[in-house]
Amino acid sequence: xxxxxxxxRNIGISAHIDSGKTTLTERFLFYTDRIHAxxxxxxxxxxxxxxxxxELEKERGITIAxxxxxxxWNDYQINLIDTPGHVDFTIxxxxxxxVLDGAILILCAVGGVQSQSxxxxxxxxxxxxxxxxxxxxxxxxxxxxxxxxQQLKEKLGHNAVVLQVPxxxxxxxxxxxxxxxxxxxxxxxxxGEILRYEEIPADLIDKAESLREELIDxxxxxxxxxxxxxxxxxxxxxTMLISAIRSGTxxxxxxxxxxxxxxxxxAVQPLLDAVIKFLPSPKDIENEALDMSADEAPVMLSxxxxxxxxxxxxxxxxxxxxxxTYIRVYQGTVSKGDTVKxxxxxxxIKIGRLVRMHSNQMEDISSIKAGFIGALFGVDCASGDxxxxxxxxxxxxxxxxxxxxxxLALLVDDNKSRINMSKALNRFTKEDPTFxxxxxxxxxxxxxxxxxxxxxxxxxxRMRREYEVKVETGxxxxxxxxxxxRRAEFNYIxxxxxxxxxxxxRVAGFMEPVTDEEFVFENKVTGGSIPTQFISSCEKGFLxxxxxxxxxxxxxxxxxxxxxxxxxxxxxxxxxAFQSAARGAFREGYNRAAPVIHEPIMKVVVETPTEFNGPVxxxxxxxxxxxxxxxEDGVMSTIEAxxxxxxxxxxxxxxxxxxxxxxxxTMEFFAYKQVPKSIAEEIQKK
Amino acid sequence: xxxxxxxxYNPLGVETDSIINKGSFAAVVARAGVGKTSFLVQVALxxxxxxxxxxxxSLHDSVKKISLWYKEILKDLVDQNIVDLHGTPLDLxxxxxxxxxFKTDGFKLxxxxxRFSDITExxxxxxxxxxIDGLPLDETTQDLLKEIKAFxxxxxxxxxxxxxxxxxxxxxxxxxxxxxxHVADNFDAVIQLQPKxxxxxxxxIKGLANDSTIHVDPSSMLIKKA
Numbered sequence: 001x002x003x004x005x006x007x008x009r010n011i012g013i014s015a016h017i018d019s020g021k022t023t024l025t026e027r028f029l030f031y032t033d034r035i036h037a038x039x040x041x042x043x044x045x046x047x048x049x050x051x052x053x054x055e056l057e058k059e060r061g062i063t064i065a066x067x068x069x070x071x072x073w074n075d076y077q078i079n080l081i082d083t084p085g086h087v088d089f090t091i092x093x094x095x096x097x098x099v100l101d102g103a104i105l106i107l108c109a110v111g112g113v114q115s116q117s118x119x120x121x122x123x124x125x126x127x128x129x130x131x132x133x134x135x136x137x138x139x140x141x142x143x144x145x146x147x148x149x150q151q152l153k154e155k156l157g158h159n160a161v162v163l164q165v166p167x168x169x170x171x172x173x174x175x176x177x178x179x180x181x182x183x184x185x186x187x188x189x190x191x192g193e194i195l196r197y198e199e200i201p202a203d204l205i206d207k208a209e210s211l212r213e214e215l216i217d218x219x220x221x222x223x224x225x226x227x228x229x230x231x232x233x234x235x236x237x238x239t240m241l242i243s244a245i246r247s248g249t250x251x252x253x254x255x256x257x258x259x260x261x262x263x264x265x266x267a268v269q270p271l272l273d274a275v276i277k278f279l280p281s282p283k284d285i286e287n288e289a290l291d292m293s294a295d296e297a298p299v300m301l302s303x304x305x306x307x308x309x310x311x312x313x314x315x316x317x318x319x320x321x322x323x324x325t326y327i328r329v330y331q332g333t334v335s336k337g338d339t340v341k342x343x344x345x346x347x348x349i350k351i352g353r354l355v356r357m358h359s360n361q362m363e364d365i366s367s368i369k370a371g372f373i374g375a376l377f378g379v380d381c382a383s384g385d386x387x388x389x390x391x392x393x394x395x396x397x398x399x400x401x402x403x404x405x406x407x408l409a410l411l412v413d414d415n416k417s418r419i420n421m422s423k424a425l426n427r428f429t430k431e432d433p434t435f436x437x438x439x440x441x442x443x444x445x446x447x448x449x450x451x452x453x454x455x456x457x458x459x460x461x462r463m464r465r466e467y468e469v470k471v472e473t474g475x476x477x478x479x480x481x482x483x484x485x486r487r488a489e490f491n492y493i494x495x496x497x498x499x500x501x502x503x504x505x506r507v508a509g510f511m512e513p514v515t516d517e518e519f520v521f522e523n524k525v526t527g528g529s530i531p532t533q534f535i536s537s538c539e540k541g542f543l544x545x546x547x548x549x550x551x552x553x554x555x556x557x558x559x560x561x562x563x564x565x566x567x568x569x570x571x572x573x574x575x576x577a578f579q580s581a582a583r584g585a586f587r588e589g590y591n592r593a594a595p596v597i598h599e600p601i602m603k604v605v606v607e608t609p610t611e612f613n614g615p616v617x618x619x620x621x622x623x624x625x626x627x628x629x630x631x632e633d634g635v636m637s638t639i640e641a642x643x644x645x646x647x648x649x650x651x652x653x654x655x656x657x658x659x660x661x662x663x664x665x666t667m668e669f670f671a672y673k674q675v676p677k678s679i680a681e682e683i684q685k686k
Numbered sequence: 687x688x689x690x691x692x693x694x695y696n697p698l699g700v701e702t703d704s705i706i707n708k709g710s711f712a713a714v715v716a717r718a719g720v721g722k723t724s725f726l727v728q729v730a731l732x733x734x735x736x737x738x739x740x741x742x743x744s745l746h747d748s749v750k751k752i753s754l755w756y757k758e759i760l761k762d763l764v765d766q767n768i769v770d771l772h773g774t775p776l777d778l779x780x781x782x783x784x785x786x787x788f789k790t791d792g793f794k795l796x797x798x799x800x801r802f803s804d805i806t807e808x809x810x811x812x813x814x815x816x817x818i819d820g821l822p823l824d825e826t827t828q829d830l831l832k833e834i835k836a837f838x839x840x841x842x843x844x845x846x847x848x849x850x851x852x853x854x855x856x857x858x859x860x861x862x863x864x865x866x867x868h869v870a871d872n873f874d875a876v877i878q879l880q881p882k883x884x885x886x887x888x889x890x891i892k893g894l895a896n897d898s899t900i901h902v903d904p905s906s907m908l909i910k911k912a
Binding site for chain 2: 155613614617618621626627628629630631632633638640673
């Protein structure tokens with residue numbers, strides 16, 4: 001197909017788990033002739049949906065890795081990214097949103113806007129991704145698209161504008177009325193592939209006309225031509241409406257709302273049309289890179305194919321033939337045989353095989369042009385790396401990477417597993433910046449760290465299945481921290497004169513808590529009581545104590561050290577002596593400075609049917625959760641709380657059993673806060 | 687550190703706690719956009735600083751938005767030296783507040799009582815005062831107010847409301863603004879926020895003697911004296 005940047009769409013499908021995004025993607029691929037049979041997410045045929053390529057995803061019916069796929073619709077080239085909906089995998093979602101130009105926000109016609117939809121929406125907002133909404137599952141019992149549209153306005157603050165009216169609802173859902181063309185559309189054939197256009201059913205004419213009026217009124221803000229046509233009472237054409245909706249959507253000032261049922265093959269094709277009509281092409285989006293040679297000054301990127309290459313590696317996957325690196329090309333053309341530079345490592349790479357992905361199947365291509373998403377083979381890099389032409393010095397903006405809050409010890413017995421585990425961990429840490437690993441020097445255990453229980457669970461499962469690692473896990477550990485709560489003086493002499501050269505150093509000063517910084521060191525020594533050449537040794541000595549606090553051996557943060565006096569010996573003082581003196585001074589001051597433990601507090605949002613409000617609050621309360629508030633919205637209630645991570649292990653199971661599986665929750669890191677005294681004592685005992 | 691000493695903050699010149707008794711109603715009435723919610727938040731904060739637990743019920747805003755009101759107002763109070771927290775971290779005030787939101791048309795006393803029991807029976811939160819923001823105070827809520835009154839008396843809770851008034855409607859016979867005069871009998875204290883020129887005046891229509899020095903600073907929405 002001929003390259004035309006205006007006919008490219010890089011689209012993400014973002015939604016809450018189980019709202020049907022994988023099913024919708026599957027239908028997209030079917031209608032665009034990329035696949036020839038439809039498989040369900042948890043289908044009876046055992047094949048599983050095409051986009052859920054990871055075995056684990058198929059089994060759990062959830063999407064973990066964001067597989068990218070390509071399809072064509074009405075002469076337009078669409079790159080689809082299937083994104084995970086669970087908050088624990090948000091780095092995946094965020095990475096996808098970084099490279100996407102537009103998104104479809106799927107909402108469930110029954111469940112409506114749920115807590116995870118809110119998280120996903122917040123991420124879209126952060127990356128300013130224009131979106132259209134699709135209210136799925138209109139065939140289900142209890143489907144109420146009007147309520148969902150209202151929630152889209154109230155809960156997510158979108159200017160949601162309805163573009164379709166459902167014909168029938170729940171089991172009677174037959175099709176939709178398109179408010180632009182004012183026609184009814186029905187979906188015939190075995191898989192809804194035959195579109196039948198009819199007159200609007202008589203009982204829906206009034207509703208459709210009044211909603212069309214509302215639509216025109218709403219979108220007239222985005223088009224002078226339309227406003228003029230309204231004022232002059234001249235004909236309002238479909239083109240005018242489409243152009244106004246597109247302007248409003250691209251400016252993120254409105255969200256067009258579509259509806260249907262992907263599972264029942266209804267109203268998927270109009271959504272594909274909407275992707276083309278209302279979501280941006282790469283040309284509509286301004287992308288910036290940072291000029292590393294000019295103090296990271298932003299540089300606007302062109303979309304020219306002949307300009308130097310700027311591309312971002314946004315996802316890595318370990319395939320059968322080695323590492324597969326998904327890239328988005330922002331500027332220039334990446335072709336086979338080209339040489340590009342990885343700005344992070346400075347290494348040059350020769351581009352070998354280039355492919356376009358269709359979930360887990362590949363299609364070889366000769367180049368990836370500006371605006372396109374594709375994949376490279378056999379390139380060693382990490383996720384988030386920027387590839388550029390050799391003479392450039394640009395990096396794409398770095399992505400926000402949160403610190404991990406939970407850790408887990410991995411225990412393996414046999415050597416084969418140990419080797420495979422090492423391979424797997426190496427892969428995972430490259431793929432996912434929020435997943436970290438290290439070996440605990442004391443216990444010699446391999447520790448993995450991540451953003452939540454499920455996050456780590458999935459990696460452990462992947463190790464077992466994909467890498468055949470026989471691994472057991474220890475109890476999850478919380479990343480506690482220590483800090484001090486008051487100012488304390490120190491004055492420590494380090495003196496050693498037994499055997500060999502003597503050691504002498506005295507360090508005096510004070511330490512005090514600071515809120516915004518991890519560690520501050522200030523030298524106020526006057527008169528050379530500590531010779532200048534030993535000041536940096538003192539800093540090193542203090543800094544070395546930060547890794548493991550003297551109180552309970554957790555990392556120390558929020559501390560300011562000021563040294564203002566000391567003493568040295570002409571022969572016995574050395575760098576080592578002052579480092580030891582500083583360590584002694586730290587211990588001395590620290591114990592006087594009322595050290596305390598801080599623990600990660602999570603923001604927990606539970607969405608539950610109102611009748612379970614009480615039990616859910618009880619559960620949170622038992623877990624030292626502080627309930628901030630509850631929001632009642634018809635039959636559902638949302639409870640917001642702040643709870644310590646240490647108490648939240650296994651919460652999903654308890655929540656499910658207490659609410660007949662009807663409640664769900666999201667959890668994300670909120671802040672570090674002081675552990676209550678009684679709990680601190682328990683931690684101390686352990 | 688899980689407790690803090692009481693902090694002296696009584697923006698209305700008298701102890702906020704003494705303005706109405708348990709089981710009584712107070713209302714803050716004003717036209718739209720004058721600052722009823724921020725006024726109520728300051729009333730709530732004065733209770734919280736005196737270690738009284740406030741159940742804040744909103745019928746139009748989300749939990750997030752109300753939390754933000756509290757955060758911003760408290761920050762302004764500290765920044766402008768109106769309140770001295772004596773080093774108390776702001777977080778320690780949070781256990782003294784619980785936010786509940788309902789849709790206006792969905793606010794029915796039985797629903798509220800059920801939610802109230804959810805938090806009180808498990809001793810998750812035992813409020814000392816209720817703030818109800820966004821309930822229309824007019825002829826449509828006369829019966830509901832009577833029900834709330836009975837509940838407040840039964841639970842020994844003072845209740846603060848906000849009420850929307852219209853300047854283009856005739857006031858009641860005694861000059862009480864419309865439509866509030868329809869339900870004014872239920873209230874023991876009524877404060878009207880009156881924007882005049884560049885200030886918003888705080889006028890006690892009922893319950894307390896007027897202190898002409900108390901006003902709301904329209905730039906920060908803070909209640910100030912003189």
